[in-house]
Amino acid sequence: MDFINILEKGFWAGLAALGFAILFNVPQRTLLVIWAMGALGGLLKFLLLGLEINIVLASLAGASLIGILSVYAAHNKHAPPLVFSIPSVIPMVPGAFAYRMMLGCMELVGTSSNLESYLKTLAETTNNGLKAIFILIALSAGVAIPMLVTRKDTFKRIKSSVEQE
Amino acid sequence: MVKTLKDIQEAEAMLLNVGTLLMSSGASTGRVRTTVNRIADALGFNIELLITNRSLMLKVIDEETNHFIASLKRTSPHGVNFRIVSGISRMSWRVVEENWSIPQINEEVERLVALPHYPRLVILSSVALAGSSFCALFGGKGIELVVAFVATFLGLFIRQESLKKRFNPYVSIFFASFAASLLSGLSVKLGLGKSPDIAFATSVLFLVPGVPLINSFTDMIDGNILNGIVRGIHGLIIAFAIALGLLCAKFLFNI
Numbered sequence: 007m008d009f010i011n012i013l014e015k016g017f018w019a020g021l022a023a024l025g026f027a028i029l030f031n032v033p034q035r036t037l038l039v040i041w042a043m044g045a046l047g048g049l050l051k052f053l054l055l056g057l058e059i060n061i062v063l064a065s066l067a068g069a070s071l072i073g074i075l076s077v078y079a080a081h082n083k084h085a086p087p088l089v090f091s092i093p094s095v096i097p098m099v100p101g102a103f104a105y106r107m108m109l110g111c112m113e114l115v116g117t118s119s120n121l122e123s124y125l126k127t128l129a130e131t132t133n134n135g136l137k138a139i140f141i142l143i144a145l146s147a148g149v150a151i152p153m154l155v156t157r158k159d160t161f162k163r164i165k166s167s168v169e170q171e
Numbered sequence: 172m173v174k175t176l177k178d179i180q181e182a183e184a185m186l187l188n189v190g191t192l193l194m195s196s197g198a199s200t201g202r203v204r205t206t207v208n209r210i211a212d213a214l215g216f217n218i219e220l221l222i223t224n225r226s227l228m229l230k231v232i233d234e235e236t237n238h239f240i241a242s243l244k245r246t247s248p249h250g251v252n253f254r255i256v257s258g259i260s261r262m263s264w265r266v267v268e269e270n271w272s273i274p275q276i277n278e279e280v281e282r283l284v285a286l287p288h289y290p291r292l293v294i295l296s297s298v299a300l301a302g303s304s305f306c307a308l309f310g311g312k313g314i315e316l317v318v319a320f321v322a323t324f325l326g327l328f329i330r331q332e333s334l335k336k337r338f339n340p341y342v343s344i345f346f347a348s349f350a351a352s353l354l355s356g357l358s359v360k361l362g363l364g365k366s367p368d369i370a371f372a373t374s375v376l377f378l379v380p381g382v383p384l385i386n387s388f389t390d391m392i393d394g395n396i397l398n399g400i401v402r403g404i405h406g407l408i409i410a411f412a413i414a415l416g417l418l419c420a421k422f423l424f425n426i
Contacts, residue, residue, distance in 0.1 A: 026298070027253075092385055102309050122177075
């Protein structure tokens, strides 16, 4: 496994996260954290991919790491978790799979003269499309579930502070 | 303190304004509901809230007299703006802790709305840098990174311009995707770099509907299924517009 290569990918993932953070107009104090979170999530994903773990699971792990970190970052930097988590997971979107699925669909619409090659394209397209969809679900779940789980905690804090008064 | 009709009206207008601002800036339905409820609680109002993607309906009830006012407000079609989401969420805590009055809240909301975006050139170049990062993530090198940078820069510029000219948002995305893939498709046609295909596929990734899709999932598992479905379909149409732009460029260059 090539560690330098993985570190480099982490760096690029952080940079992509930063670009989206600026596009979404996040407060300046959160920019550095978003870069770090994007890089860490990317690092985990590519590390797991290097260990030959399924890409859907690897994406879920990366997104979950980002989701959990975003809750801590929200407490420290005083901004809602989604400000951190959405830009950070965007570098993991399955763009290449979605692209290949689309190309496959076009080919499937075009010709059907050769059954064997048609079936091969169909298999590839299904595989790419399912991967793209499941990675998307894994990313949203990884980010959303930590937010929802910890929100209970915040509710409690409001209640207890009201009761104390 | 007895609340007059004017107090309730002011609270109604302010809460609707806060809610619609949050909704159009990219907050999830659960967050809109929590924040509006938190502010209303702090001011001593009982509220009922109906949140849909394009409009909010709010009923403010005076606890003592049981008088109520209900009204409806459309969410304005701004883009995603996390500075407003973060600012309003922060403000809602200070409303609870420091007992703010309604005029104070209105002032703070006005200040938040007037906060500047990043300079346009900064946005364009950092998103373009994100485009070349995508290209690097998928294994692009050297000249391919430059192609992705320029294509993304051009694509985002076209999108901003067409939004300014009040084109339909999906059509603006189609224009952006078409422009970006025309430029990167040219590099495929000319055979720049080892695998120009990567630059072609990644040059449109800056348009991915990340906020709608993630919010869609959050809304659905939070129980706001209808809002989740609406956001999901919105994301799918965006994805379709991106694909359409890519396909047009592909057919034009015959690659």
